[in-house]
Amino acid sequence: QSALTQPASVSGSPGQSLNISCTGTKADVGRYQYISWYQQEPGKAPKLLIYDVSNRPSGVSARFSASKSGSTASLTISGLQAEDEADYYCSSYSSGPSLVIFGGGTKLTV
Amino acid sequence: QVQLVQSGAEVKRPGASVKVSCTASGYSFSAYYIHWVRQAPGQGLEWLGRINPSTGGTNYAQRFQDRVTLTRDMSTKTAYMELVSLASDDTAVYFCAKEGPGVVVSSDSWGQGTRVTVSS
Numbered sequence: 001q002s003a004l005t006q007p008a009s010v011s012g013s014p015g016q017s018l019n020i021s022c023t024g025t026k027a028d029v030g031r032y033q034y035i036s037w038y039q040q041e042p043g044k045a046p047k048l049l050i051y052d053v054s055n056r057p058s059g060v061s062a063r064f065s066a067s068k069s070g071s072t073a074s075l076t077i078s079g080l081q082a083e084d085e086a087d088y089y090c091s092s093y094s095s096g097p098s099l100v101i102f103g104g105g106t107k108l109t110v
Numbered sequence: 111q112v113q114l115v116q117s118g119a120e121v122k123r124p125g126a127s128v129k130v131s132c133t134a135s136g137y138s139f140s141a142y143y144i145h146w147v148r149q150a151p152g153q154g155l156e157w158l159g160r161i162n163p164s165t166g167g168t169n170y171a172q173r174f175q176d177r178v179t180l181t182r183d184m185s186t187k188t189a190y191m192e193l194v195s196l197a198s199d200d201t202a203v204y205f206c207a208k209e210g211p212g213v214v215v216s217s218d219s220w221g222q223g224t225r226v227t228v229s230s
Contacts, residue, residue, distance in 0.1 A: 003154065036216040038155075045205055045220035046147075046155065051212030089155050091215045097172030100145070100157040100215050 004029065004090055004103035011109040017078040020106045022090030023071060028101060030071035034093035037066055037075045040105075041086045049088075050075065077108075085110045112136040114206055114221035121227045127194040130224045132206030137219075139187040140164040143209035145217055146180065146191045148202040156202075160209065161189060196228045 005023040012018040022029065022037075029035060035053050038046035048057055050066040053073065063084075066075045073090055090103040117131040132144060146158040159170035161180040168180045179192045189206055204224045207217035 034213045034215050036212065040155075045207075045223055046217075047220075048216055048218045051216030051218075055212065057211060057218050091155075091157075093214045098157055099160070099169045099171070102147075102155040102157065105154040 004092060004101055006088075006090060006103035006106045008104070009107045009109065012077075012080045014080055014082060014110060016080050017076060018080065018108075020075045020077075020088050020090075020108070022073040022075070022092075022103045024073075024092055024094075024101075025071055027096050028071075028092040028094040029068065029073050031095060032093045033068070035066075035068060035073045036091045037064075037073075038089045038091070039084075039086045040089065046089065080110050082110050084108060112208065112219040114208060114219055116204075116206060116221040116224045119225040119227070121229065122196050124197055124228055124230055126196050126228075127192060128196060128226050129190055129192040130204050130206075130226070132189045132191070132221050134187045134189070134208065137208070140184065143214075144180075144182070144189040145207045145209055146178075147205045147207060149205070149223075150199070150202040153202075158191065158193075158204075160214075163187075163189065193226075196226075198228050200226065201228045202226060 037050040040046045063078045088106045094101045113135045115133045143160045145160040163182045182189045206221040208219040
């Protein structure tokens with residue numbers, strides 16, 4: 001079972017908006033509304049940004065939003081800030097061999 | 111506040127096994143699954159499995175099915191991950207995480223990670 005597909009890296013300037021895509025299949029992203037996004041800074045545990053496709057946990061900035069279309073999920077970060085520089089991972093519930101699968105991760109450079 | 115505290119770093123020989131603990135506090139331990147995720151150096155996140163602390167029921171990633179065992183001790187609110195037949199590519203940081211909010215794939219609280227190094 002392959003990981004979900006994310007771009008290896010993205011970059012943007014402060015104040016800009018950008019999207020990070022997460023492409024799966026009909027067995028995972030395309031089938032379920034159970035998709036999460038995480039932010040991970042070097043040497044730290046992942047931090048939950050989005051759950052169930054587009055819901056933000058309390059305390060997460062409204063600059064982070066997400067959606068899904070077909071088998072591709074997307075994370076949008078608006079008003080980029082230097083502190084957003086980190087790795088970002090998507091994850092999805094799956095009907096395959098692993099109940100949970102992750103994307104390969106995207107390194108964001110601001 | 112919710113806290114997951116993991117055991118310390120381990121160095122193991124190839125072929126050995128390792129058991130990592132994750133002690134929960136600040137919430138009802140029995141009410142939420144505990145997931146285990148690992149991250150090899152410079153690599154992405156990889157899901158190993160999850161345990162229902164209330165029932166002891168488990169789900170494992172197929173590729174680890176034969177090598178990983180998840181258990182829990184309700185009296186100490188501690189979850190355990192044991193990985194056997196270690197190889198060099200098992201060198202990674204192992205995280206435990208509390209499930210929720212949302213279903214299965216969301217974890218809002220994570221342990222600090224336990225570094226496991228497999229080397230001869």
